Each structure stands twice: as C-alpha cells, then as structure tokens.
Amino acid sequence: MGGYVFPNEIHVNWGLFIVLYPYITGLVAGAFIVSSLYHVFGVSDLKPVSRLSLVSALAFLFGAPVPLLLHLGQPLRAFNIMFTPHLTSAMAGFGYIYSFYMIICLLEAWFMFRKDLVIFSQKKKGFAKRFYSLLTLGAKDISPEALHTDHKVVSVLAVVGIPSACFLHGYVGFIFGSIKANPWWSTPLMPVIFLLSAIVSGIALQILVYSVSCKVRKVEIDIPCLVAMNKYLWTFLIFATTLELLEILHMGYEGKSEWDMVRGLITQGIPVSYLGVQMGLGILTPLVLLPFGRAKRRSDGVKKTLTVACGILVLIGVLAMRFNVVIGGQLISKSMAGYAQFHWTLLSDEGVIPTLGILAFPVVMTLVLVRILPPWLEERKVQIADSKVTPLSARWELKGSGK
Amino acid sequence: MEAETGQKTRMSQKAVFRVGVVLVCALVVFGIIRQLSVPKSFGQYGYYRGDNVQEWVSMDQTFASGNQVCAQCHAQEVQEAAQAEHSQLDCQSCHGPMQDHVKQPNQVHPRVAGNVDLCGACHRVMVGRSKDNIRTVQVGSHSGGLDCIRCHDPHQPYAKIGGGR
Numbered sequence: 001m002g003g004y005v006f007p008n009e010i011h012v013n014w015g016l017f018i019v020l021y022p023y024i025t026g027l028v029a030g031a032f033i034v035s036s037l038y039h040v041f042g043v044s045d046l047k048p049v050s051r052l053s054l055v056s057a058l059a060f061l062f063g064a065p066v067p068l069l070l071h072l073g074q075p076l077r078a079f080n081i082m083f084t085p086h087l088t089s090a091m092a093g094f095g096y097i098y099s100f101y102m103i104i105c106l107l108e109a110w111f112m113f114r115k116d117l118v119i120f121s122q123k124k125k126g127f128a129k130r131f132y133s134l135l136t137l138g139a140k141d142i143s144p145e146a147l148h149t150d151h152k153v154v155s156v157l158a159v160v161g162i163p164s165a166c167f168l169h170g171y172v173g174f175i176f177g178s179i180k181a182n183p184w185w186s187t188p189l190m191p192v193i194f195l196l197s198a199i200v201s202g203i204a205l206q207i208l209v210y211s212v213s214c215k216v217r218k219v220e221i222d223i224p225c226l227v228a229m230n231k232y233l234w235t236f237l238i239f240a241t242t243l244e245l246l247e248i249l250h251m252g253y254e255g256k257s258e259w260d261m262v263r264g265l266i267t268q269g270i271p272v273s274y275l276g277v278q279m280g281l282g283i284l285t286p287l288v289l290l291p292f293g294r295a296k297r298r299s300d301g302v303k304k305t306l307t308v309a310c311g312i313l314v315l316i317g318v319l320a321m322r323f324n325v326v327i328g329g330q331l332i333s334k335s336m337a338g339y340a341q342f343h344w345t346l347l348s349d350e351g352v353i354p355t356l357g358i359l360a361f362p363v364v365m366t367l368v369l370v371r372i373l374p375p376w377l378e379e380r381k382v383q384i385a386d387s388k389v390t391p392l393s394a395r396w397e398l399k400g401s402g403k
Numbered sequence: 404m405e406a407e408t409g410q411k412t413r414m415s416q417k418a419v420f421r422v423g424v425v426l427v428c429a430l431v432v433f434g435i436i437r438q439l440s441v442p443k444s445f446g447q448y449g450y451y452r453g454d455n456v457q458e459w460v461s462m463d464q465t466f467a468s469g470n471q472v473c474a475q476c477h478a479q480e481v482q483e484a485a486q487a488e489h490s491q492l493d494c495q496s497c498h499g500p501m502q503d504h505v506k507q508p509n510q511v512h513p514r515v516a517g518n519v520d521l522c523g524a525c526h527r528v529m530v531g532r533s534k535d536n537i538r539t540v541q542v543g544s545h546s547g548g549l550d551c552i553r554c555h556d557p558h559q560p561y562a563k564i565g566g567g568r
Contacts, residue, residue: 007531083437084445107422114418137425139418149416340530 003338012330012342015350016323017067020358022172022194023322025064027362029169029195030202031057032105032161037232039158045228049210051375054112056209057202058105059369063362065098070358071350090175097171101164108157110135111150113373118142169198176325183258184265184329189247196240201318203233207311209366211304217376221304227294230307233314234290241283244321261332269331269339274324282317286310465500469493472505484558488538497521497557517552519543 035053038046046053069075078095086092110117118140121132139146170191177190207229214221248266251259266274292298293306331339345351447453467473473494474481484490495501497515504511515521519542528539540546556563 002530004533005531007529010529010531079440082433083441084450086450103426110422111418137418137421139421141417146418149419153419338530 003333004335005333005338005340006335009330009333009340012327012340014326014330015071016352016355017071017350017358019319019323019326020067020355021064021071022169022198022326023201023319024060024067024359024362025172026169026194026198026201026318026322027205028057028060028064028101028202029165029198030200030204031060031206032165032202033199034203034206034229034232036158036162036165039154040162043228045224048222048225048377049206049229051112051377052210052213052370053202053206054105054109055369055373055375056205056366058109059365060205060362061098061102061105062365063358065094066361067355067358068094070354090171090178093171097168101161101168104157104161104164108154108161109373111153111157114139114150115142115147116373166195170195176329179329181334182329182332183251183256183262184332185325187247187251189243193240193243193247196236196243197318197321200233200236200240200314203229203236204311204314204318207233207307208315211308211311213370213376219376221300223300223303226303226307230290230294230303230310233307233310234287234294237283237287237290237314241287244283258336261336265328265332265339270324270328273320274328277320278317278324281313282320286313286317464502466495467501467505473501476508480558487559487562489557489560516550517557518550519546522551522555522557 031053034046035050035057037043038050065078069078072078081092081095082099085096114136117132117136119142121129121136121140124132173191173194176185176194177187179185207226210225210229211221213219248262251262289306290310293303293310298306327342331342333340347353442452442454444453444455445451448456470481470493477494481494484492484494499513499515501513504513519527523542525537526539527542532539551557554564555561
C-alpha cells in the first residue's frame, strides 16, 4: 500500500455513515420483498413474517436517510433536492425515489393494519384511543366489503412496491456503478449486485427479527416459515454470489490496466473485510451451512440454530460488502499509482460509536412500530384459510374478518 | 337492492377516499412550502440562485490586487522574494487578505504567524505531495517546536541559514 495519491484523495470523504446508507436501504428493499413474497407471489409459508416484514421495512425506511443527513452536516439542506429537483444528477434523485417508496410503504401498511387501527381506536382508552382514532383518518368501516377493498388496494400496492423497492436499491447501486473514473465501482452490474445483496440481507434480517420476536414473546418459531426463509436466503445468496464473482472474474480475465490496482486493493487494501468477512463469513459459510439448516432429518433446534446463525453471518457479510464497495473504492487513487488509507476512529469523523448508534436507530424504530402496529398473527386470532393463498389476493385477513 | 349495494361500495371506498385526500393535502402543503422556500431568482442563469451573482459582485474586496500593490511601499521585500524560492507566490498567500491594510496602512497592521501551521500547509510531508516539486519535512521533528521563521526568512528561505539546503 502507499504510492502516489492526489492531495484530495488523502482523506476518505465517504466514511462509515455512507457505508450504512446502502446497507440500511438494502435491508428495507429485502424486507419488503419478503413481505411481497407472500402477498404477491402467494408463498404461504411466509405468512407469519409477512406483516412483520412490512413493519420492519417501514422502520428501516425511516432509518435509511439518517446516515445521509448526518453525513451532510447541514441536514436541512437535504430539502433542496426536493424543492429544486435536478434531472440529470442520479444522486439528486434520492429525495423523490425515497419519498415515492415511503408513500407506497406507508399506504400498504395503513391498508394492511386499518382493521387493527379501528379495533384499537374502539378498545383502547385515553391518549391511545385518540392516537389510533387519528391514525384511522376517520375511516372506521370494517365491514367485509370495506376490508375487501383494503385487500385489493394492498395487492395493488404490493405489486407497485416490488419494482419500487428494486428501483430504490438498484438506484443506490447505480450511483456507484456509474462512476466511470473508479474501476472498483464502474460496472453496469453494480445495481443488480446491490439489489441481490439487498434482498439477501433483507431475508437474513427477517430471519433474525422473527426469531428474536418469537423468543421475546415466548412463542414457538414456525419451522416451515423459517425453512422457507432459509431456502429463499440460500437461493438469492447463490444469485448474489454469482454476480459478485462474475464481476471480479470478468475484470481479472479482461486484465485491463486498472486490474492491477483492483487486485492490489483486494489483496493488500481490504483483504480481511473482502476475502475474510464478505466472501468467507458472509457468503461461503452460509452457502454451506444453510442446506443443513433445512434438511428434513435435522431436529428443529438444529434448524433454528443454523438458520439464525447463517442469517447473522449474512448480515455481517453484506455490511462488509457495503464497506468494501464504499470505502474500498475511495482507497484507489485516480492516479492509478497508489492507495489512500482508511483510518478507523471511535468517536470523531464518522467513528464506530456514532455509526453503531445510527445502526441502532432502525432497530429501535422497529421496536416502536411493532408496539403501535402489532404484526403478530396469533394475537389477532385470525382464522387462516386452509386454501392456498393465490397470487395477488392475500385473502387470509379478509376471511378472518368476514367471519 | 341495487341502492344498498351502491351504498356499500361507497362505504367500502371511504378509506381510499380519505387517504387520497391526505395525499392531495400533503402535495399541496409541499407545493406551498416549495413556493415559499425556493428563491425567486433560482434558475435565472443556471442551476443556482441568480441573485447570488450580484451579491458576490457587490461584496467588499478583501484581497489587494496583486504584488504590485504591495511593492509600492514594500519594494525591498517584494524584490527579495521575487529572487528566491517563493517567487511564484502572491504576498497575500502567506500574509492574508490586505485590502484593509492598503486602504488604511497606519491603522491596520495584520501580522503573519510564521509557525509550523502556516508553513506546514505546504511543507508538511503528505502522501500526495511530491518531494520533487516542493520541499517537505516532518514538521514536528524538523522544527523541534520552534517557529519556522526562527531559522527561515520566508522571503529568502535559505538566507538565514547560510544558503545551505
């Protein structure tokens, strides 16, 4: 490491906060996809986590712009990209893309939880009663016809939400992929790689959130649900890994002049976080262990332990991937003759402790939101339809409410 | 019967209507805030506030117009500097903005700090700073805590130390 770097490259400007930005955004997109797998694609095994996924997607969506705003230093300036939109700047598009997705998520959550809101507004007392009454917007009709309309709207929103989620995270990848001066970033595969790693991290997050919530609430984990998430995690992990390896192998095989710099970055700059954490812990280990975590002959305990452990590893691996992309790309000098150095700090200059604080924010938001909008099926005592859920019609809630 | 069905449909769409109203209200509020907060001259010349150009034009000048202004009173220093390593620098690169001093030479006397912070801005060893183009030192060990100007005259950096490098 070392060599010649330009003076404006010595300081790594995009620090750990910017590492968190694609990480948290990715978790949102992934969590939303898990929710949609049930609501749109009719994967009925995922029913126990479908509402929880939407709530946590919403909570993480609230947390997504926090690292950006704090990185700006002047958070109020963020509104400028809304008030004076710039049509040729990808980065300036964030405000509108994020807001559109936020509206879709909020609407979907509102229609999905409207019945609960109405019931709470009738049963609760005092401030809570007024609060839930306000949230219902006065629409307190929970007749079967009204709920049927709700479901049609939820289905439409879920269908619109999937491309929106893909667009939001694909867009984050596009920001990096379109920086043509940076060989570590510049590839049209970047949006797809970001999207797939986002889905992977989102499923892993749901495995963790669901398991922890069951543990806290002292409820048995639904094994078919966990196994389904295990299967989807594994499948998407294979796609994500294929693309990540394809990108690097393609770059290496082409052997363009910048490959030497990229190879140097991988082998000397970020070997631990790239080869060790991202590839070894975050990809290889779960790829091997996940099939064991859903094998029929394994006990439920083994299934839970292996799946949850793999979920944690994947979450760590994807965080390392974001670090390697964001920080790694800034370590390569545009002079192609040297590498900058990243300095870890604890407190100052986007240090580790504030970064952990930002990471904790969406977790706390999830805790708050599940208190306001309890997504637990058991407590709703919903009669789940025996029939398989068909795509575009999540009927379980309607049937439960209609009887 | 038909009337009842129609009534039910209207009832069942009440929620959609209410949400629609909230969204439209949010859009209107956004539009109003945008109208109030975007400066009138935004976009006049380009993607920025047009009035900003006039504001810069009407700002007080803080820097004097080049070394020739300094030479009117400080001819010897300007001449010395012109023959040595710092010949390409403007006086105000180190001395700071001097327009006020030019206007009121006897009242305003800015002092330049000849310490390692000032000189180190150019002469501190840095990764991206080539030694071929600029003389760099580890300022801490090189100066031993002394101000640079104890040994170096910035106008003729090597004169005080016998011309040695």
